[in-house]
Amino acid sequence: MLQTFIILYRYKARGEKKPGPVRQFRIYAQDFSEARREATRYANYPDVEIIDIQVA
Numbered sequence: 001m002l003q004t005f006i007i008l009y010r011y012k013a014r015g016e017k018k019p020g021p022v023r024q025f026r027i028y029a030q031d032f033s034e035a036r037r038e039a040t041r042y043a044n045y046p047d048v049e050i051i052d053i054q055v056a
Contacts, residue, residue: 002028004056005035012047022051 005027012019025042028033035053043050 001028003035005029005032005039006054006056007035007039007042007049008054009039009043010047010049010051014047020050026056 003006007025007027008022009023009025010019027035027038027042029038032053032055037052039050
């Protein structure tokens with residue numbers, strides 16, 4: 001059964017001194033480890049920092 005996880009992340013635009021606001025992204029995964037793997041895969045873009053992963 002799929003669970004809902006909320007990924008809190010922050011994006012820092014190139015050339016900016018301060019990072020942007022904390023945002024959230026909802027993901028569906030089997031368990032916490034799968035959610036972490038998917039979050040890491042999504043955060044593979046430059047300047048994205050994962051802050052926390054929570055069960056919704």
